[in-house]
Amino acid sequence: MTGVARLTATADLEHGTVEYRFDQRGGSTVVMLHGGHMHAGLALGEQTFADAGYSVLVPSRPGYGRTPLATGTTTSGFADVTRALCDHLGITRVAAAVGVSAGGPTAMATAVRHPDLVERVILQSAVGPLPWPDTPTRLAARLAFAPATEHLTWSAVRAIIRTTPGLGLRMLLGDLTTLPARRVLTALTAEDRQTLLELFSRMRSGQGFRNDLAAIRDRVGRVTQPTLIIASRNDGSVPFTHAEALASTVQHSNLVESAADSHFIWLSRDWPAISNKIRDFLAG
Known part of the structure; x- marks a missing residue:
C-alpha cells in the first residue's frame, strides 16, 4: 500500500x-x-x-x-x-x-x-x-465537503497532520474503525503510519464525495x-x-x-x- x-x-x-x-x-x-x-x-x-x-x-x-x-x-x-x-x-x-x-x-x-x-x-x-x-455521517459529510467548505476541511486536516501527526491519525482513523482509534494506531508499524500520513495529506474530495453520497x-x-x-x-x-x-x-x-x-x-x-x-x- x-x-x-x-x-x-x-x-x-x-x-x-x-x-x-x-x-x-x-x-x-x-x-x-x-x-x-x-x-x-x-x-x-x-x-x-x-x-x-x-x-x-x-x-x-x-x-x-x-x-x-x-x-x-x-x-x-x-x-x-x-x-x-x-x-x-x-x-x-x-x-x-x-x-x-x-x-x-x-x-x-x-x-x-x-x-x-x-x-x-x-x-x-x-x-x-x-x-x-x-444518516449522521451523511449529514456531517454534506457539511464538511460542500463546495464552500471542502477546501477548508482538507486544509485543517493537513495542518493537524503536519503539527500533531499522532492526533491527526487518531482523528481520521476514528471514522474508519469500530475499535478504539488509539488501539488501532498503536498496532500500526512506523511504515504504515507514514503511508497513512502521506495518503491523508494528498486526499481531496472535490465534488466527488458529495456525488457518492447523493448518487442513486x-x-x-x-x-x-x-x-x-x-x-x-x-x-x-x-x-x-x-x-x-x-x-x-x-x-x-x-x-x-x-x-x-x-x-x-x-x-x-x-x-x-x-x-x-x-x-x-x-x-x-
Whole structure:
C-alpha cells in the first residue's frame, strides 16, 4: 500500500473528459475503481497486482481529480466511461474490475454492463446493496465537503497532520474503525503510519464525495463473473454487513474475512495471505 502521488493523464471521450493513470507492465490489465477522497494520482492497494505483473488502469471517478462531475455521474454512466477509456487505450479485456469502498458499485456495474470486457470482480471494503452511509455521517459529510467548505476541511486536516501527526491519525482513523482509534494506531508499524500520513495529506474530495453520497446506485442486474469479496468486521466506514449482502446476492462469489483493524485491509497482518488468495483468484 502506498499513498505516493503518481502522474496522470486525461482523455477526451464521447462521454466527457476522464483523468486516468495507466501503469503498464506488459501483462494483463486490472481496472482499479477507488473510493471516496481518492483520485487517479494516488495509489492504494495496488501493490499485489503490480507484484504479480499486472498492468493497472486507475480512472478518477466523477468529481474527483480532473474528471468532471458530468462525466458519467451514475454508477452505470461511469461504467460506460470505463469501457470507453479501455477502448481508447486499446484494452479489449481486463483480468478484473477492482472496486474499493465507494468504488465497489461502479466495479460491479462495469462487470454487468460489459461482460465481454471484465473477466472477474474483486471488491475490497466495498459498498454493497445496503443503505450507505448512516444518516449522521451523511449529514456531517454534506457539511464538511460542500463546495464552500471542502477546501477548508482538507486544509485543517493537513495542518493537524503536519503539527500533531499522532492526533491527526487518531482523528481520521476514528471514522474508519469500530475499535478504539488509539488501539488501532498503536498496532500500526512506523511504515504504515507514514503511508497513512502521506495518503491523508494528498486526499481531496472535490465534488466527488458529495456525488457518492447523493448518487442513486442504479440497478444494473446481477454480476455473473467470479467475484472475490474482502472485508473486515472492524471496518467503521463500510460495515461488514455490506460484504455479507454482496456474498448473498452475487452467485459466483467468495467472501474472505480480513483481520484488519479498520477500513484499510491492506495494513492487516493477514494481508500477505489475502494477497496470495487474490493472485490465485486471478489465475483462475
